[in-house]
Amino acid sequence: MTTPFLKTEGLTKHFGPVHALTDISIDVRAGQVLALVGENGAGKSTLMRLLEGVFPPTRGRILIEGQECRFAQPKEAHAAGIRVIHQEPEIVPDLTVAENIFAGTLPRKAKYFLDWSTLHTRTAELLETFGMAKELHPRQMCSGLGPAQRQMIEIMRAVQAGGRMIAFDEPTSSLTDEESGRLFGIIRRLRDDGVGIIYISHRLPEITELADRVVVLRDGTLVDDLPAEGVTEQQITRMMVGRPLSDMFPDRDPSTGEVVLTVDGMTTEHVHDITFELRKGEVLGIGGLIGAGRSELAKGVFGFHRRTAGRVTIDGVDLPSGDTAAAIAAGIGFAPEDRKDEALLLLQTILENAVLCVPQKVSSGGFFSRSKALDLISGISGQMRLKAASLDAPITSLSGGNQQKVVLTRWLACDLKVLILDEPTRGIDVGAKSEIYDLIRKLTDEQGLGVIVISSEMPELLGLSDRVLVMSDGRIRAHFDRSDATEETVLQAAIPHGQSAATRHMEGAGA
Structure with a gap:
């Protein structure tokens, strides 16, 4: 060879x-x-x-x-x-398309002078070759x-x-x-x-x-x-x-307890008349097509979006509308789909991100106590199998899967009753997925938490959930027990009124 x-x-x-x-x-x-x-x-x-x-x-x-x-x-x-x-x-956003493409190899007429004509001609040829001539121009700035x-x-x-x-x-x-x-x-x-x-x-x-x-x-x-x-x-x-992949979703006989979360007629700008219950030790899956209102449901429960009608109660106590601090204090944690924009402080360390929601546990005399923070987080990060050189490393030094583990570590440091996970394994590899699935089982089976999982991956949704709610057009359209939930039944319930099966799309449905 x-x-x-x-x-x-x-x-x-x-x-x-x-x-x-x-x-x-x-x-x-x-x-x-x-x-x-x-x-x-x-x-x-x-x-x-x-x-x-x-x-x-x-x-x-x-x-x-x-x-x-x-x-x-x-x-x-x-x-x-x-x-x-x-x-x-x-x-480099402040340079042109041509300057970025030829960075380090800019054509020159002489030692100190760029050959702009050659640069733009060669860039135009490359854009044409790669089918980008209609989208980009050699002199276009890259900032947008x-x-x-x-x-x-x-x-x-x-x-x-x-x-x-x-x-x-x-x-x-x-x-x-x-x-x-x-x-x-x-x-x-x-x-x-x-x-x-x-x-x-x-x-x-x-x-x-x-x-x-x-x-x-x-x-x-x-x-x-x-x-x-x-x-x-x-x-x-x-x-x-x-x-084997089949071992990632082991059979489970859930032993659910009393109702911990009740949502009764919740309406926001994005969802309408949402009603369901979540029990201790239960995994409740939320399915639906992209744009069905799944993330908006989660944000309504957590207080990101203000309610215009309905009630949200945890252990029988009403939560105020549009108040995330009250939701956290009541024992609700939320890991959003967009980690970087909605969950992480990208300029802070792993440790600072992990203790974000428990300032009362990591302060002494009104000041941040690094030793208290380390005592609180070190054991949890070990349980999470967080792979990092140091808890003082920047959060941006971690892979997507380990960043998600930091978000989950943050909530495990709280006194949780309910954990909402929106696309918990998006953008992470199969090994990290398996670890997150194991964590969900431990939280429900051993600690009795109620967990809501929103997922576009059908095997994940069906493999984790004890019950599945299916959304469409901002409303809950169907409710399936674990034994009745199949790819076919969930997809059929997710199709908006008037949309044919041939035009439906659910990301990851066949994964």
Whole structure:
């Protein structure tokens, strides 16, 4: 066989006592898509940082076309043809499209003068080649671009700079289905042009659709390297987490207690006449199509949205309308769908985010007590299997799954009676999903909490819930016991009046 473009031999990286990667030997070949999968903390990001020259390996070698290379900084890896398209595209908003695409390789007429004509001509040619000429202009500023457009600029930057191996790190996390489809077409074309591709994603259907080979990491070690043809999502999941997918939703015989939460005729600007009860130890699922009002129901209960009618009571005590502080004091916790905008303080540390709702437990003499905060959070974060270098690390240093664990840690530090989880596993890998499912079971079975789960993933909704409410047009349209809830019954109830089954869409319904 021909020499692979890139090969690693025994690549190992230790951060003090933490073994992030151990003895990783893989190869990336020209004209091939290598899928790299593993749960959060498996070592995927560390491997990319080693290949890109962000930091050196503890031991082992990186070979480019058979020759050992040592990269002291990313620009040396770039010069060797290695590029990584990160989950958050690295775009300078105050520069133009052309300047961003050719950053670091701007054409010049002389040592100190840019060749603007050549720059704009070459940019126009790239935009045409990548099908972006109708959306972007070479002189357009990048400050107002969307995620897909920023990502395409990074891809064009990598290609024009001679990228021979391009790694995509969770590239579809912020893209629509249409944008994702366009990205897949670009990746296939790059592969056909002889570029080696590393594709990292927690979305397993994408892996089986795109990959030629699949490399699985678990706890910093190589589990398997196998052809993608014929491999199933269930096999990949088993290799990633060490157990079958079917074990993620074990059979459960819930022993529910008395009613803890009552919602009676709740109406807000977004939902109408919402009535249901939640019992201690119960998981109540909320299903429906996108835009059905599921998140709005949760925000009405939690006090984000003011009620115009109806009542919300917890243990028989009425909650005031539009008062989140009162909801928290009464024992309701809420993990919203949009973690970054609605749940996390991105400029603060992990510890500061985790104790946000319990100032009374982490203060001394009216001042924040770091020692009290550590005493409170350390045990909970250990229970959550939070993977972080330190609780003083910035929250932005964590993966999506670990950020979600911090949000849940925050609520476990409170005196909870009810926990509302809106899309609790969106944007996280299958391993972290499994841990969150286990936590939900412990909270209901061992602590007697009432849990509301809103999910667009049908297996998750049906696998977790003891009962399922289905919403449409801001109203509850159906109610199913666990034994009666199927994909067909839930989807049929979710279709708005007048919409045909052929036009329905429920994200993740077939996942």
